[in-house]
Every structure is written in structure tokens, then in C-alpha cells.
Amino acid sequence: MMVRLACSLGLVALAILVLFVSRLEGATAIVFVFVGIPSLALALTIYVVYRWRAGAFRFNETSRVS
Amino acid sequence: MNPTGPLFAGPAAAQGIPWLAVLPILVAVPAAAILLWGLVRGRLPPSIAAAGVLLPVAAYALGCLFMLEESKNASFCGSCHVMTPLLTSLHSNDGSLAAVHYERGLVPHDHACYTCHSGYGIWGTMDAKMAGVMHMVRTATGWYDLPLKLNGPFDIDSCLNCHAHAPSFRNVEAHQDPDLQKQLLSHELSCTGLCHPAAHPEAALTGKPM
Numbered sequence: 001m002m003v004r005l006a007c008s009l010g011l012v013a014l015a016i017l018v019l020f021v022s023r024l025e026g027a028t029a030i031v032f033v034f035v036g037i038p039s040l041a042l043a044l045t046i047y048v049v050y051r052w053r054a055g056a057f058r059f060n061e062t063s064r065v066s
Numbered sequence: 067m068n069p070t071g072p073l074f075a076g077p078a079a080a081q082g083i084p085w086l087a088v089l090p091i092l093v094a095v096p097a098a099a100i101l102l103w104g105l106v107r108g109r110l111p112p113s114i115a116a117a118g119v120l121l122p123v124a125a126y127a128l129g130c131l132f133m134l135e136e137s138k139n140a141s142f143c144g145s146c147h148v149m150t151p152l153l154t155s156l157h158s159n160d161g162s163l164a165a166v167h168y169e170r171g172l173v174p175h176d177h178a179c180y181t182c183h184s185g186y187g188i189w190g191t192m193d194a195k196m197a198g199v200m201h202m203v204r205t206a207t208g209w210y211d212l213p214l215k216l217n218g219p220f221d222i223d224s225c226l227n228c229h230a231h232a233p234s235f236r237n238v239e240a241h242q243d244p245d246l247q248k249q250l251l252s253h254e255l256s257c258t259g260l261c262h263p264a265a266h267p268e269a270a271l272t273g274k275p276m
Contacts, residue, residue, distance in 0.1 A: 007104035010122050014094045017129045021090050024136050025145035030202045
């Protein structure tokens, strides 16, 4: 569920990026900065939380180099 | 030939590939494919997931680079409705300082707004970009008053960058007056208003089409 949400937000962000690059004007720049960038940041945050809950980024005995 | 276009302009293909616009899309396409895969499958293998994180970030980094560079274009400035009359007034030969500079080719036509409204050096660019972000905030929220006013005193370094060493500027008696120079440098006085015509016509600052 979290991966799907992160991917959806990432796709929205990429769609905004393509729109902005193909049609550069004030309105698309505003959407790029205030919708696109936060969407991508939120997607990344959700994915990092998902990976953290799945056990990534944690230092434990099994990951210690002997 | 375009009657209002520049002379000696080659065909569009002669400019080469606009990589700054193409690269973000080239990176965004595989990124979108990976994210679509994740959306359908509900999970991603670790190596693919790493690409799914890095590629969209890279696409956005390139997109930001594109925005930083292309937002210097006068057409970009004029695309917001309150700025459109200002851009139109540049072509109107109304005697305003901006129109005079534009008509005589004293500023690059493509970057006419940016040339005068950004300070010198990298910090001038940074300030101009920060001001641009604030313009977007104000446009998006409607947090502005008409007629438009310059936020703070105009940085006369933008004028002096070109004029300071020009003999025609240096020979003007008023420009040699030390008191006047002091007042200008301390922003007590501006080039426009008393001595030189306003930068933009009053009518263009109202945001209404001219």
C-alpha cells in the first residue's frame, strides 16, 4: 500500500515535470515548485518510512562486520 | 524571414539539441516506467527500487537547472498576467527607460527583464532567483497590490555595470557631482524619476492589458 502511494505521488511529480519542461511559463513553474517538488519529497519520505518499517537502515548484530 | 525577429538568425536546427529541456524528460521516462511497475506490482526489487528513487530525483534536479536557466527569458517573466503589460510595453516605444533600452538593443532581447533586475555576480543571480520564488508565492496566493511597485530600492549597480565606464555617461556634468554620486550609492536617490524617465510606464504597472 505504501509503495503504491509513493509510486503514485512520484508519477504525479514526473507528470508535472514533463508538463513544465514542455511548456515553460509562470503557471507551470508555480505547479512545478509548489506541487511537483512537494509530491516528490512526500513520495520519497513515504518510501523511506516503508523501508525503515521493513527493517532497513537499522544497525543490528547481524549487520555488524566481524 | 520573420519581420520582427533578429537578423542573421539561423534555422532552429542550427541551435543544436536543447539538452537542458531534453535531459529531464530522458531521465523521467525510465523513472516513470519503474514507478508504474511499482504501482502495479505493489513492491520493487531493491536494485530497481534504488533506481526508482535516484532517477526521479535526478530528473527533478535537471528540471530545476532548466528552470534556473530558462526563467531568465523575458517571455517567461511576461507569462504571468500582471507582468504581461510590462513585457508588451517594451515593444511600444513609449519613451520609458526599459523601452528605450529594449528598442535600441542595449539589453539582450531574450533576457531583457533579467539583465536589469538581477544584481552583479553570483549573489545577484541568487537574489534574483529568490525574488523569483517570492514572485511565484505572491502570484499563487494573490498577495500583491496593484499598481506594482519595486520591492525596495532599485540596485543602481545594474545601471552602472554598463554605464559607469562609458565616456558619454562620464562626460555628463551631473554624473561627476560627488554629492549626487553619494546620494545614488546610498539609494537616497534613483536614476529614474528626477533625471531620467520612469523605468516602466504607469499604465503597465496596473496589470491591465495595454
